[in-house]
Each structure stands twice: as structure tokens, then as C-alpha cells.
Amino acid sequence: MTRPGSSADLVVELEAVDKWYGDYHALRRVTLGVARGERVAICGPSGSGKSTLIRCVNGLERHQRGTIRVDGIALDAAGAGLAAVRRRTGMVFQNFNLFPHLTVLDNLTLGPIYAGGEPAAAAEARALALLDRVGIADQKDKFPGQISGGQQQRVAIARALMREPAVMLFDEPTSSLDPERVQEVLAVMEELAQAGMTMLVVTHEMGFMRRVADLVVFMDQGEIVEAAPPELFFTAPRTDRARAFLGQVMHL
Numbered sequence: 001m002t003r004p005g006s007s008a009d010l011v012v013e014l015e016a017v018d019k020w021y022g023d024y025h026a027l028r029r030v031t032l033g034v035a036r037g038e039r040v041a042i043c044g045p046s047g048s049g050k051s052t053l054i055r056c057v058n059g060l061e062r063h064q065r066g067t068i069r070v071d072g073i074a075l076d077a078a079g080a081g082l083a084a085v086r087r088r089t090g091m092v093f094q095n096f097n098l099f100p101h102l103t104v105l106d107n108l109t110l111g112p113i114y115a116g117g118e119p120a121a122a123a124e125a126r127a128l129a130l131l132d133r134v135g136i137a138d139q140k141d142k143f144p145g146q147i148s149g150g151q152q153q154r155v156a157i158a159r160a161l162m163r164e165p166a167v168m169l170f171d172e173p174t175s176s177l178d179p180e181r182v183q184e185v186l187a188v189m190e191e192l193a194q195a196g197m198t199m200l201v202v203t204h205e206m207g208f209m210r211r212v213a214d215l216v217v218f219m220d221q222g223e224i225v226e227a228a229p230p231e232l233f234f235t236a237p238r239t240d241r242a243r244a245f246l247g248q249v250m251h252l
């Protein structure tokens with residue numbers, strides 16, 4: 001839940017975070033906490049700052065004001081703590097971002113072996129176990145272009161898990177998939193949630209939010225407008241802005 005100032009074991013903490021792109025104020029005093037093992041979903045209209053928020057959490061974008069901490073490490077506005085925070089976060093993007101010239105297996109092992117110094121045999125054993133966990137161990141020698149979008153996204157999830165992250169960040173992970181491929185990725189995400197993974201997920205998937213999220217955060221114009229458990233947010237939104245958004249996406 002959003003509990004600024006509480007003593008909960010927070011893996012992600014944002015306090016009064018502001019972010020500008022030039023003159024454009026993209027995040028406005030955003031305060032949010034994600035406790036260990038908690039699943040927080042972020043929704044809101046296009047351009048409301050959802051991607052910006054999640055990209056600030058792992059330092060892909062820099063905030064200018066306020067505090068961001070991941071697993072207790074401060075990512076201050078000048079960028080200190082960046083490498084340590086990156087090691088503790090696994091990021092899954094809309095467009096998979098796999099290396100097209102590497103096999104599925106090599107996509108998982110490249111970072112740990114060459115950047116992390118892990119012995120190749122150990123990295124491969126971990127990679128095979130994770131590919132098995134996401135149901136695509138049999139595709140390990142294929143290249144990304146030879147497998148479906150849903151399979152590519154499952155590879156991307158397995159690659160992010162190679163870091164043994166304290167939190168998994170998902171930025172609209174099913175938005176670029178064919179409709180028949182969406183469920184296979186959501187099923188992997190649900191399995192992660194059941195296993196206790198801490199997750200911060202930008203998504204438009206209402207069913208996923210209802211089933212999996214502990215907290216739904218609704219953003220509009222760079223602000224967190226509401227933060228509530230899904231059963232409350234979807235049935236009794238408190239603000240006109242949230243009601244208008246839900247009316248559009250759920251055709252109420």
C-alpha cells in the first residue's frame with residue numbers, strides 16, 4: 001500500500017519525486033511505496049507518466065527532485081547508486097528488447113558471464129532452469145526472430161530474473177502482443193506473483209490487476225490521483241478523473 005513514513009519493509013520507495021523533460025512536468029510530487037512481496041499495478045491515460053515513473057525507479061530516466069530508494073539504496077537526482085539499483089531491478093519492456101543476433105540461451109547468459117563474471121557453466125544452468133520455469137527451455141537455441149512475441153517476452157522475463165532482482169518492473173509487457181499471446185505472458189507473471197516476487201507493473205490488463213494486484217495506482221497528468229486495492233478502485237473510484245478513465249477502458 002502507499003504508506004509514506006510507515007515502517008513496512010519497502011523495496012521501492014518514492015518520496016515527493018518530480019521529473020521534467022525540458023519544461024514539461026512529467027512527474028509531480030509522486031510518493032509511493034512497494035513492500036516486499038507486494039504487487040502494485042499502475043494504470044492511467046496515455047501520457048500520464050506511467051512509463052516515466054517506472055523508468056525512474058531503475059534510473060533509465062533521472063528524476064530532478066525527491067528521493068527514490070530501491071532495496072534501501074538511494075538513487076539520488078545526480079545518479080549515485082545507479083549501478084547498485086540496476087543490479088537489484090529486473091526490467092521487462094513492451095518491445096522485449098532482446099539481442100536479435102544471440103540465441104535465447106545466450107540472451108540470458110551474456111550479462112552474467114561478461115558483465116557479472118559468473119562462470120559460464122553456472123550461468124547456463126541458471127538460465128536453463130529459468131527458461132524451464134517460463135515454459136520455453138525447448139527454444140533455447142533459437143534466435144528471437146524465430147519465436148513468437150509471447151515467447152520472446154517470456155525470454156525477456158527469464159533474462160530479467162537472471163539478476164535475482166529484489167523487484168521486477170514491467171512496462172506494458174503485453175501491449176505489443178497479438179491477443180492470443182497475451183495470456184501466456186500474464187500466466188508467467190501470475191506465477192511470479194504467487195512465488196512472492198515484488199512487482200511494479202504498468203498495465204492496461206484489468207483482469208490481471210483484479211486477480212494479482214494488491215494495490216492499483218491511478219495516474220493522470222504526472223500525479224498519483226488514487227491508490228487503492230483493486231476491489232475498491234474498480235467498484236468505487238473516488239475521483240471524477242478515475243471514473244472517466246474507467247468509463248473509457250471498461251466501456252461502463
Ligand SMILES: Nc1ncnc2c1ncn2[C@@H]1O[C@H](COP(=O)(O)OP(=O)(O)OP(=O)(O)O)[C@@H](O)[C@H]1O
Pocket residue numbers: 021024026044045046047048049050051052053
Ligand atoms: N524523452 C522524453 N522527452 C520529452 N518528453 C517525454 C519523453 N518521454 C516522455 N515524454 C512525455 O512525458 C509524458 C509522460 O510520458 P510517459 O511515457 O511516461 O506516459 P505513459 O503514461 O507511460 O503513456 P503511454 O500509456 O502512452 O505509454 C508524455 O507527455 C510524453 O510525451
